[in-house]
Structures are given as C-alpha cells and as structure tokens.
Amino acid sequence: MTASEAAAVGRTSLGGDLEVSVLGLGCMGMAEFYGDTDDQESIRTIHQALDLGVNFIDTAYMYGGGRSEEIVGKALATVPRENVVLATKCGLLRTEDGVRIDGRPEHIRQAIDESLARLGTDHVDLYYLHRVDPEVPVEESIGAMSELVTAGKVRFLGISEAGPDSLRAAHATHRMTALQSEYSLGTRAPEFGALPVCRELGIGFVAWGPLSRGLLTGTITGVQDFQGIDIRRILPRFAEDNLAHNLAIVARVTEVAEELGCTTAQLALAWLINQGIVPIPGPKVREHLEENVGAASVELSDETMKRLDEILPPNAFLGDRFHGPMMDTVDR
Known part of the structure; x- marks a missing residue:
C-alpha cells in the first residue's frame, strides 16, 4: 500500500x-524487549504509518523508561499535532529490581508532565492507567487522572489490563474511552472477562499483542530467530515444547491466509478489526508496517471467522502470555 492509498485505512470510534484508524501503531518494541532497535528506522516507520493513514500512535513511559516516548516525540516534532491521536500511560515504573506499579495520585500528576516533556506536546489524546495498583483504590487513581482532563493535559482516559470489577469502578469514576489489554487469536481471555463489560458500557477495546508477540506472523520457527535481548526467551509460550505445539496451530492459520490471498499476520489483525477491536501491532520497520496496514482491506466472511475459531479456540496456545511476576499484574 502506498501513501496515495491511505484512504483504504478506515476510521472507527x-x-x-475518539476517531482513530482501524488499526494503530504500538511503539513498545521501538525501545526494547524484542532484540536490536534503530531509532532512525523507528522514526521513519512512524512517519510512514501516518502517510498510510494510521493516525493512532501508542506508547508509554514503561517502554524503555521513557525511551519510546522520546522516539515518538522526535518523530512527531515535524507533524501537525492535529493529525495524530496520541496515547501514553502512567502507573508502571522501571526500577533497578524490575518493575513497580504505582497508582498513587501524586505519581500520576508528576508522570503526565514528564511524559508530555518527552513527547514534546502540551496534551495527549488518550491517557491510560497502565496497571491497577493493588495498594491504591482504582477510584483514587482515576480520580487523579480526571484532574488532568480538567487541566487540559489529557483529552480522554483509559485503563490497561483491568479486570471486570476494576473496569466498572474506573468507568463509574470517569468515563473510560478505552480498555487496552492483550487480545489476539492466541490470547482470548478478554472474551470471558473485560470485553463483555466494554460492550455493555460502550468502552472501546484496544488490543496490544495482536500478533501474539510474533507467533501469528507465521515467520517464527524457534527461539533461534530471536536476536539480541528478547523477552520472548523467558516467556512460557515460547518454551521449546510449548512453541512446537503453538507453531503447529499457526501453520493451520497460515493455510487459511493463503486461501484468502493474505499473510498470516494480516489475517490475525483482520480477525480483530472484523470485531470492532482496534489492534496496535508494533512493527519496528516499514516493511512490516506496510504488511500490517494491508489487514485493513482483508474482508472476512462469517465462515472464515468460524474456521479460525475452530483452529484457535480459547486456550489453544500452550504457555502463559507473561512470565510469573508480570502475570500477577494483569486482569486485576
């Protein structure tokens, strides 16, 4: 797809x-987690996304301890601000020992100013609570975030990886525009928890990890494919026995994609788009971005959706989606 074909990337609400492109651009991998990075190629990828009609850019302090926000800020410095729907997050901190959750109001008030400085803007369009802090009532965290809306630093609020009860409590405190959680053909837990609540309350759903950390691209053959420091080396889903099982399932998804004349990744993304979900895949290079954007033009019949459900029903993939410590932070 070329820039002249950007109109093919439709809009949704x-x-x-918020009116956003039917798929967004996740910028986590531009900072870390998936091997080597290249800031200049990341910036070119962000610019290419905008040229192709992708206006929804997602980042967070957590990604590289601010590095992802800095990359996004550099990329957007030459772009009209009104052309971008910019999302970032607070409440998940990097420490010498790893990661710490902090949903305290005083942290949230400080975090937004630091994020705005890195992003080079005076406001973000969507501000998420990255994780629910078990030590702080979610109403207190969201209450502090609502002050940022009043102050004009944030337009709309969201929450990430929240369980149904926390989502309801957050929404009762201040309207939640979106929930962001991992969701894909390989990770379907939201269907039995937060997603029905989103449907009930009119909350948008943004799917991170829509390609199951690369599994649903059909290009991974084993851990030997991972270069540099790559978090997938420690994730249960990529352990040797689990990975062999999971790749055998992906091969069946690839067969369906080939019948439709699209790639495995495009099929996996189209499966989400077809349900009104906004996926935010995280390509680090323009080639992969262009492939992902092609999913916007893949049409899926009810029959194909049923076939995919049969190939990859809930819990078909073996292995948890996170290692132990991080699994404890999700679906709260």
Missing part, C-alpha cells in the same frame, strides 16, 4: 469519543 473508541468509545464514541
């Missing part, structure tokens, strides 16, 4: 509040 998050919670009736």
Whole structure:
C-alpha cells in the first residue's frame, strides 16, 4: 500500500469519543524487549504509518523508561499535532529490581508532565492507567487522572489490563474511552472477562499483542530467530515444547491466509478489526508496517471467522502470555 492509498485505512470510534484508524501503531518494541532497535528506522516507520493513514500512535513511559516516548516525540516534532491521536500511560515504573506499579495520585500528576516533556506536546489524546495498583483504590487513581482532563493535559482516559470489577469502578469514576489489554487469536481471555463489560458500557477495546508477540506472523520457527535481548526467551509460550505445539496451530492459520490471498499476520489483525477491536501491532520497520496496514482491506466472511475459531479456540496456545511476576499484574 502506498501513501496515495491511505484512504483504504478506515476510521472507527473508541468509545464514541475518539476517531482513530482501524488499526494503530504500538511503539513498545521501538525501545526494547524484542532484540536490536534503530531509532532512525523507528522514526521513519512512524512517519510512514501516518502517510498510510494510521493516525493512532501508542506508547508509554514503561517502554524503555521513557525511551519510546522520546522516539515518538522526535518523530512527531515535524507533524501537525492535529493529525495524530496520541496515547501514553502512567502507573508502571522501571526500577533497578524490575518493575513497580504505582497508582498513587501524586505519581500520576508528576508522570503526565514528564511524559508530555518527552513527547514534546502540551496534551495527549488518550491517557491510560497502565496497571491497577493493588495498594491504591482504582477510584483514587482515576480520580487523579480526571484532574488532568480538567487541566487540559489529557483529552480522554483509559485503563490497561483491568479486570471486570476494576473496569466498572474506573468507568463509574470517569468515563473510560478505552480498555487496552492483550487480545489476539492466541490470547482470548478478554472474551470471558473485560470485553463483555466494554460492550455493555460502550468502552472501546484496544488490543496490544495482536500478533501474539510474533507467533501469528507465521515467520517464527524457534527461539533461534530471536536476536539480541528478547523477552520472548523467558516467556512460557515460547518454551521449546510449548512453541512446537503453538507453531503447529499457526501453520493451520497460515493455510487459511493463503486461501484468502493474505499473510498470516494480516489475517490475525483482520480477525480483530472484523470485531470492532482496534489492534496496535508494533512493527519496528516499514516493511512490516506496510504488511500490517494491508489487514485493513482483508474482508472476512462469517465462515472464515468460524474456521479460525475452530483452529484457535480459547486456550489453544500452550504457555502463559507473561512470565510469573508480570502475570500477577494483569486482569486485576
């Protein structure tokens, strides 16, 4: 797809509040987690995404301890601000020992100013609570975030990886425009928890990890494919026995994709788009971005959706989606 074909990337609404492209651009991998990175190629990829009609850019302090936000800020410095729907997050911190959750109001008030400085803007369009802090009532965290809306630093609020009860409590405190959680053909837990609540309350759903950390691209053959420091080396889903099982399932998804004349990744993304979910895949290079954007033009019949459900029903993939410590932070 070329820039002249950007109109093919349609628009959808998050919670009736924000008009965004039907798929966005996740910028986590531009900072770390998936091997080597290249800041200049990341910036070119962000610019290419905008040229192709992808206006929804997602980042967070957590990604590289601010590095992802800095990359996004550099990329957007030459772009009209009104052309971008910019999302970032607070409440998940990097420490010498790893990661710490902090949903305290005083942290949230400080975090937004630091994020805005890195992003080079005076506001973000969507501000998420990255994780629910078990030590702080979610109403207190969201209450502090609502002050940022009043101050004009944030337009709309969201929450990430929240369980149904926390999502309801957050929404009762201040309207939630979106929930962002991992969701894909290989990770379907939201269907039995937060997603029905989103449907009930009119909250948009943004799917991170829509390609199951690369599994649903059909290009991974084993851990030997991972270069540099790559988090997948420690994730249960990529352990040797689990990975062999999971790749055998992906091969069946690839067969369906080939019948439709698209790639495995495009099929996996189209499966989400077809349900009104906004996926935010995280390509680090323009080639992969262009492939992902092609999913916007893949049409899926009810029969194909049923076939995919039969190939990859809930819990078909073996292995948890996170290692132990991080699994404890999700679906709270």
